[in-house]
Amino acid sequence: MKEGFRQAMAWLHTWAGLLFGWLLFAIFLTGTLAYFKDEISHWMQPEIPAHAIDSAASLSLAQGYLQQHAADASRWVIDLPNARDPALSVRWQDAPAERGQRGRFTQKTLDAQTGAEIQPRDSRGGEFFYRFHFQLQMPYPWGRWLATIAAMVMFVALISGIITHKKIFKDFFTFRPRKGQRSWLDGHNAVGVLVLPFHLMITYSSLVIFMAMLMPASILASYGTDRDAFYQALFPETPIPERAGQASLLPALAPLLAKASEQWAGGHTARVSVINPGDANATVQLSRASSDRIAYEYGHDVTFNGVTGQLLGATPDKPLPMTVASGFYGLHLGHFAGPILRWLYFICGLAGTAMIGTGLVIWLGKRQLKHAKSGVMPFELRLVEVLNIASMAGLVLAVAVFFWSNRLLPLSLSGRAEWEVNGFFIAWGLSVLHALLRPGRKAWIEQLTVAAVLFIALPLLNALTTAHHLGVTLVQGDWALAGFDLTCFAAGLFLAWAAWKMQRAGLSVRVKKAPRTAPGPVTLEQRTH
Amino acid sequence: MKGKIASLPMSYRLAVTSRVLAAVFGGYLVAALASVTLTMWLPLSRAEAVVTGMTISFLVYLVAVLWCFACRTAWSAWVGLLVPSVILATASGAARGLGYA
Numbered sequence A: 001m002k003e004g005f006r007q008a009m010a011w012l013h014t015w016a017g018l019l020f021g022w023l024l025f026a027i028f029l030t031g032t033l034a035y036f037k038d039e040i041s042h043w044m045q046p047e048i049p050a051h052a053i054d055s056a057a058s059l060s061l062a063q064g065y066l067q068q069h070a071a072d073a074s075r076w077v078i079d080l081p082n083a084r085d086p087a088l089s090v091r092w093q094d095a096p097a098e099r100g101q102r103g104r105f106t107q108k109t110l111d112a113q114t115g116a117e118i119q120p121r122d123s124r125g126g127e128f129f130y131r132f133h134f135q136l137q138m139p140y141p142w143g144r145w146l147a148t149i150a151a152m153v154m155f156v157a158l159i160s161g162i163i164t165h166k167k168i169f170k171d172f173f174t175f176r177p178r179k180g181q182r183s184w185l186d187g188h189n190a191v192g193v194l195v196l197p198f199h200l201m202i203t204y205s206s207l208v209i210f211m212a213m214l215m216p217a218s219i220l221a222s223y224g225t226d227r228d229a230f231y232q233a234l235f236p237e238t239p240i241p242e243r244a245g246q247a248s249l250l251p252a253l254a255p256l257l258a259k260a261s262e263q264w265a266g267g268h269t270a271r272v273s274v275i276n277p278g279d280a281n282a283t284v285q286l287s288r289a290s291s292d293r294i295a296y297e298y299g300h301d302v303t304f305n306g307v308t309g310q311l312l313g314a315t316p317d318k319p320l321p322m323t324v325a326s327g328f329y330g331l332h333l334g335h336f337a338g339p340i341l342r343w344l345y346f347i348c349g350l351a352g353t354a355m356i357g358t359g360l361v362i363w364l365g366k367r368q369l370k371h372a373k374s375g376v377m378p379f380e381l382r383l384v385e386v387l388n389i390a391s392m393a394g395l396v397l398a399v400a401v402f403f404w405s406n407r408l409l410p411l412s413l414s415g416r417a418e419w420e421v422n423g424f425f426i427a428w429g430l431s432v433l434h435a436l437l438r439p440g441r442k443a444w445i446e447q448l449t450v451a452a453v454l455f456i457a458l459p460l461l462n463a464l465t466t467a468h469h470l471g472v473t474l475v476q477g478d479w480a481l482a483g484f485d486l487t488c489f490a491a492g493l494f495l496a497w498a499a500w501k502m503q504r505a506g507l508s509v510r511v512k513k514a515p516r517t518a519p520g521p522v523t524l525e526q527r528t529h
Numbered sequence B: 001m002k003g004k005i006a007s008l009p010m011s012y013r014l015a016v017t018s019r020v021l022a023a024v025f026g027g028y029l030v031a032a033l034a035s036v037t038l039t040m041w042l043p044l045s046r047a048e049a050v051v052t053g054m055t056i057s058f059l060v061y062l063v064a065v066l067w068c069f070a071c072r073t074a075w076s077a078w079v080g081l082l083v084p085s086v087i088l089a090t091a092s093g094a095a096r097g098l099g100y101a
Helices: A002-034 A037-044 A055-069 A127-135 A142-175 A179-194 A196-209 A217-223 A227-234 A254-263 A320-333 A339-371 A379-408 A416-437 A440-465 A470-476 A479-511 B002-007 B010-041 B046-070 B074-098
Strands: A075-079 A088-093 A105-110 A269-275 A283-288 A301-305 A311-314
Touching (some): A002 A037, A002 A127, A002 A142, A037 A127, A055 A075, A055 A105, A055 A254, A142 B046, A179 A196, A196 A339, A379 A479, A470 A479, B010 B074
Antiparallel strands (some): A075 A088, A075 A269
């Protein structure tokens, strides 16, 4: 019976993993890239210069700019630069023409040191990967639903894989003398087990992040149709005073940074919002940087009267269940991570991606063995092969094309940011077509080679198209930009190595004898012995 | 492989389909009911109980799915989900009746 349980779990692991593997590979790879979201954006918008951080000075510059350009706005939002994101971003909302309407938002990027307006190239930057990894470029809310369902399947595949692992591990060393196949399984187990705590955390936390969407039954049972009451209890807000209608000069905002920091035991401000600037009832809201703590809380604010500087309220500390939930949220996002931990996150994410990729390769490899002699593959195996190639090699290729589009598309092109994204999807689509037309191994080698060339040449392209090449960034010690170039170069070398290995393996397969037949497929109902 | 697939009897395919449906929908029902029951019975404030119920429900969902594929027959998969569903529904209904909610 115990044997039967393991076999059933192996069956579940195999099929859940196969059906959602391609989607999960894309989610994991883009999610991993999103750990360097700000650094990728920095590289993709090199016009925004990085300076030493001086929040007070930047805030004064932003206030000056807004007072000059948006004195009549109903709301200002100032995003202060930080160690990862050098942009000083200001947004303002025009007072709505009619009551009840929402005013239009305008956004400008300023130099954090001079306050001068910057025109960075139009690009989604790292935000594209971040958004794609849970919205999948689908209309709201379908992408979120699909990504969350994939997360639940990942959770099932992960736990059933752990249950399977022990026995299967032994089995494969006993029954699989072919090095290639065994090595893949070896790798699958290694990357799976080595960073298992990360896999469990990242999968479970993704469900917690979307829990109100996926599992709203208890909200409905407790709050009925009044969902707002639940969110009010979850995110208590300090009431904002109504507009007085009386003009009053807004004093300097910068001193409020120190006052907010006092409230947060030395914490940092990421965003300053001014509601009704220039009014006697102006209100200033300072939102805490999410890099301050592990737990991620949306809207952790301190609110001041803008004119008198009087403290109006602060978001209270959350009770334990909410802290646990926002702790998982924060662990998933990793905003708190410094450079070393951030790299660790990145490596763990790559390990997760590799675990999914090797799993897909193993599924196909095991079944292909039987057709090695005849060389004819049944339709379903060919389909899996094409999807494997396009979802892995093709996706990596598409990422490279996304970066190349950023450097090659003319700066004046209208809808430029959209065209970068289009470039990504066109390349991905072409990789499907290419995988359909070429024999499996050739398609792998060719796509990996093109991706390798694109990544290896990316630092060169950067040097040819911008003034922020490795010669400059390494000397200046701008590790975000230099790190991007170097990581792409390393990724290119890895892909070239993979293509080379694939080529060599292809040569040896033809010489070797056909392998022994593998044991039959595990079925669910046939193990009553 | 193709021969093997083709040789699997229809009854086996139907049983697997039944298990998948039980896992996806029956599992969700058990998880949702578990979150509601927890919310009703936990001695916490309303919002705290809701959040606790939601966070734990995914573990219930996981166990329910594993159960659907680990049990002996497709029928027992359904029975193993419906029995806890009835118990959970009764427990949350009782909480409501007693005025906890």
